[in-house]
Amino acid sequence: MDCASHRYPDGSMGIHDMCFYIKPAEIVAICGANGSGKSTLLEHLNGLLLPTSGHVYVMGRPFREKKDTIWRQVGLVFQRPEDQLFAPTVLDDVMFGPINLGMSKEEAREVAISALEHVGVSDLVDKMPNYLSGGQKRLVAIAGVLAMRPKIICMDEPTSDLDEVHSRRIVDIIEEMRRFHGISVVISTHDLNLASRIADRVCIVREGSIIADGQPRDVFYDRELIEYAGLSLPAVVELYYAYCERMGLRPDRRPLTVEELLDALTARTCPSFI
Numbered sequence: 001m002d003c004a005s006h007r008y009p010d011g012s013m014g015i016h017d018m019c020f021y022i023k024p025a026e027i028v029a030i031c032g033a034n035g036s037g038k039s040t041l042l043e044h045l046n047g048l049l050l051p052t053s054g055h056v057y058v059m060g061r062p063f064r065e066k067k068d069t070i071w072r073q074v075g076l077v078f079q080r081p082e083d084q085l086f087a088p089t090v091l092d093d094v095m096f097g098p099i100n101l102g103m104s105k106e107e108a109r110e111v112a113i114s115a116l117e118h119v120g121v122s123d124l125v126d127k128m129p130n131y132l133s134g135g136q137k138r139l140v141a142i143a144g145v146l147a148m149r150p151k152i153i154c155m156d157e158p159t160s161d162l163d164e165v166h167s168r169r170i171v172d173i174i175e176e177m178r179r180f181h182g183i184s185v186v187i188s189t190h191d192l193n194l195a196s197r198i199a200d201r202v203c204i205v206r207e208g209s210i211i212a213d214g215q216p217r218d219v220f221y222d223r224e225l226i227e228y229a230g231l232s233l234p235a236v237v238e239l240y241y242a243y244c245e246r247m248g249l250r251p252d253r254r255p256l257t258v259e260e261l262l263d264a265l266t267a268r269t270c271p272s273f274i
């Protein structure tokens with residue numbers, strides 16, 4: 001995405017001069033407060049929206065018109081799975097994308113069942129999407145995108161309405177997609193705990209622009225930046241800062257996981273016996 005801007009018909013600015021890229025098999029988290037432009041960015045990556053100015057390229061090819069077929073390479077899991085699920089049964093729903101891509105009914109059925117198995121909900125094939133729980137809808141929506149075998153998957157707030165168990169399942173699925181299928185994943189979120197757990201790279205957005213792009217360990221230890229973006233520090237970073245402040249220590253270790261936090265704290269409090 002090269003200097004792309006999008007103005008909605010009512011004059012609202014969705015994104016402004018935004019430059020964004022993702023590499024093969026990379027996981028990038030787009031982090032920003034409500035209304036900062038995360039969904040607008042994601043909807044440009046699969047051609048649901050076209051930029052008012054600037055360009056979007058997928059696999060090096062420019063996206064010019066809505067009828068371009070580059071969307072086949074980029075799947076989008078919507079923020080509200082209800083916006084994605086519409087067929088009478090879960091299986092029909094997940095088969096819809098593959099059939100649209102030109103697969104036969106048998107082929108589509110096969111890839112749909114395999115995608116449902118992949119996300120762990122193959123027991124739901126005959127259920128009506130409407131009657132599923134929020135977490136189940138989310139998993140079925142992911143299966144629907146996976147069944148289309150895209151090169152890039154964009155997930156808009158993938159864990160926003162999920163409990164800890166379902167959130168962990170989504171994190172595992174994202175990691176598996178990258179590791180076993182080489183898929184690149186873009187997630188949008190305002191949950192920096194999620195982003196710090198999963199992302200190789202993070203982009204911080206504010207008022208439609210990317211204001212920082214870097215490694216989670218660098219970006220999430222910039223307290224001023226995170227506050228400016230209207231976000232809260234990841235819990236591990238917050239705890240580490242609080243601990244260092246109380247102990248009068250310089251916060252020079254930058255832990256991101258609980259394991260790293262424990263290492264950093266015990267290194268400080270338990271002097272070596274050697």
Ligand SMILES: Nc1ncnc2c1ncn2[C@@H]1O[C@H](COP(=O)(O)OP(=O)(O)OP(=O)(O)O)[C@@H](O)[C@H]1O
Nearest residue numbers: 008010012013014033034035036037038039040041
């Ligand atoms: N269809 C639309 N028509 C007009 N303005 C819109 C439309 N969709 C989004 N916007 C505006 O564009 C800006 C960016 O919205 P967007 O939905 O991309 O933000 P977001 O970061 O995804 O927010 P959230 O976290 O609340 O979902 C906001 O000011 C919003 O009001």
